[in-house]
Amino acid sequence: MTHAANSSALERDYPTESVHIIEPFGLGGGPDLLARALAPRLSELWGQPVRVQNSPGAGATAGPAQVANAPPDGYTLLINTSAQAYSAAFLKNLPYDPLKDFIPVAPLTSQPYVLVAGRPAGITTVRELIAAAKAKPGELKFGSTGPGTGTHLGVVKLNLIAGMKAVDVPPQPTDAIADIIARTIEGHTTYVMAPISITLPQIRAGNLLPLAVTTARRSTLLPEVPTLAETGIVGFDFPIWYGMWVRAGTATGVVDKLSEDIGCVLAMPDLRGWITKHGGEAMVMTQPEFARFVQSESEGAVGLIKSAWG
Incomplete structure (x- = not known):
């Protein structure tokens, strides 16, 4: 053969x-x-x-x-x-x-990401987030799972369109997604873009405040949360x-x-x-x-x- x-x-x-x-x-x-x-x-x-x-x-x-x-x-x-x-x-x-x-x-x-702010930040809408970032350029911090990941690129895209200057806080190497969510809940970072399924328990507990989802359509898991396009970030679609x-x-x-x-x-x-x-x-x-x-x-x-x- x-x-x-x-x-x-x-x-x-x-x-x-x-x-x-x-x-x-x-x-x-x-x-x-x-x-x-x-x-x-x-x-x-x-x-x-x-x-x-x-x-x-x-x-x-x-x-x-x-x-x-x-x-x-x-x-x-x-x-x-x-x-x-x-x-x-x-x-x-x-x-x-x-x-x-x-x-x-x-x-x-x-699926969509959800843009969330930690409760300590006191930010409840995308408009408030943009205003806070523009009031203190380069001072707000966002969490991501590292350069080149979707959680990073999505926020880079949002920051660029919205005219926000903020600092990326890299995660601990062991469990990146859990780390960036924990830091946002604790107030070490202001906002993060993360998968809905992972953030949902903390959203329901009131520790994370959902500002918008990142796709053109709303999510069935968070039907009351607007899309970024609905908040004024025209054409934003980043699943x-x-x-x-x-x-x-x-x-x-x-x-x-x-x-x-x-x-x-x-x-x-x-x-x-x-x-x-x-x-x-x-x-x-x-x-x-x-x-x-x-x-x-x-x-x-x-x-x-x-x-x-x-």
């Missing part, structure tokens, strides 16, 4: 052993929750264990670095946010190339989206099977219900369409950097 035939058989039989999904933000974050919703369904489809491994740290780049160093065989997957596309524009000293060292496999879901990647060099047949099987799982009514319950919408694209989408999002981040910093 030729090597090509062997390769084809391996691709057709994939997976023949356990698959690991590497998650770079930490337990309880959006990618973690989504990975743990996907894993048992993929495991059932494949007849193989699918395990989720949290690898936070280094501004959410430790997880991708781990996948970039894994064998290109499709058994180590990366679930990541839009940060995978944005980081290529922001970070030049990474141990990997976010675009060249990975193959985009499948889009997963898209967080999630996707799956593998290391570059993975066989085309494996990538195609992963893309098809992940699409099948996302179409399952129970998972669609889970996604809706968590305020998201399933994204439907072919693998080539998703690859072009990732490239386009990265180019958009480059354009935003040029606008913000010249």
